[in-house]
C-alpha cells in the first residue's frame with residue numbers, strides 16, 4: 001500500500017463496521033476515526049457528512065481522496081494490496097460464486113432489508129389513527145414482495161454454504177465481509193431460525209481474530225443500530 005495516510009471514518013452502528021473488519025483482516029496500517037450518530041436524527045453527524053459528498057458511512061480517506069460506498073472501498077483496498085487473497089482469481093472455480101454474492105449483497109439483499117426497515121418505521125411513525133391502514137399496506141408489501149425475495153436469497157445462501165464454507169467459495173473473501181451486515185441484520189430480525197448453515201457461518205465469522213479486534217475497536221454490542 002502506498003505511503004499516503006489511510007483513514008477509516010467509522011460511524012457507530014453502521015455498515016462501516018465491515019471496513020473495520022476488512023482492514024483488520026488485511027493487517028494494513030490505518031487510522032481509525034470514530035463518530036457517534038446524531039442523537040436526535042440518528043443520522044451521521046454534520047462533521048461526518050462533510051467528509052464526502054454522499055454523506056453516508058462508510059468513508060475512507062487516502063491522501064486527498066475521500067471514498068464512500070462499502071463495495072467500492074473494499075475493491076479499492078484490495079486493489080492497493082493485490083496479494084491480499086480476498087478475491088478469488090479470475091478464471092478460478094470460485095470466481096463466479098464470489099461475484100454473485102459480492103454483488104447480490106449490495107444490489108439485491110440490502111435494498112430488500114432496507115425496504116423492510118422503512119416499512120417498519122412508516123408504521124411506527126404515522127399518526128395512530130392511520131396505523132391500521134399503514135399496517136395493512138406494509139403487511140401486504142412485506143408478504144407479497146419483501147419476504148419472497150429475501151427468503152429466496154437466504155435459501156440460496158443456505159444451499160451454497162452447504163457446499164463450501166464461505167460466500168466466495170472455499171476461503172474468506174470480500175463477499176463474506178460485505179454480506180455480514182445483511183446476515184447479522186437478518187439474524188437480529190429473528191430470520192435465521194431455519195438456516196443452520198448461515199448461523200454457523202455467522203458464528204465462524206464472529207470468531208475470527210480480525211472480527212474480534214474490529215468489535216473491540218468499534219466498542220458497540222452490535223454493528224446493527226438497535227431499534228427503539
Ligand SMILES: N[C@@H](CCC(=O)N[C@@H](CS)C(=O)NCC(=O)O)C(=O)O
Pocket residue numbers: 011013014015016042043044045055056057058068069070071
Ligand atoms: N450503500 C451504501 C449505504 C450507506 C449507508 O446508508 N450508510 C448508513 C449507515 S448503515 C448511513 O450512513 N446512515 C447515516 C446517514 O445517512 O446519515 C454503502 O454501502 O456504503
